[in-house]
Amino acid sequence: DAGITQSPRYKITETGRQVTLMCHQTWSHSYMFWYRQDLGHGLRLIYYSAAADITDKGEVPDGYVVSRSKTENFPLTLESATRSQTSVYFCASSGLGAQETQYFGPGTRLLVL
């Protein structure tokens, strides 16, 4: 678990501001994922990446942007934060995508005022 980290762990921002959540893994896993967790919705996939420079949308991508210039990093940007994006965000990584263990980061709690 220490191999995947997220920063910041807590963030308070205002509506309309841009926010970037960072995710870093040390295993050289090919696949990385961003999920959001809200009460009553479980975990929902925002974006995923199969390798450096390869990203694609998940279930709830609207309002989010990702990039993956290096294998170990997968930042998630909220271009103009909205209150509905208040959530807990988890980053995860896996060597073989959805067909084996996904290792989750500790999460980032984001509050949009």
Added chain:
Amino acid sequence: GENVEQHPSTLSVQEGDSAVIKCTYSDSASNYFPWYKQELGKRPQLIIDIRSNVGEKKDQRIAVTLNKTAKHFSLHITETQPEDSAVYFCPSSGGSNYKLTFGKGTLLTVNP
């Protein structure tokens, strides 16, 4: 897309009792069935998984059974302990290499 339904949504048992959580999936192409445990305020972690060519797998007090015909798989926890209290998720990949569809989870409470 894949649809995963998990039952029950909440489960309360006495310490030492058994607990069973069932997941039903829709995509017959699904071939990997993991169970994740998430303690309060913590990250989800894999506790056990099973592939479609295996009907049952055990690891100490936990086991997973798969019924591909009925499209459901279940988590069995025996001799429950207070530290088993958590939310359990049963995501399904639907045969996808990248996308896991999570259910809403089951909140298990083990009362001492």
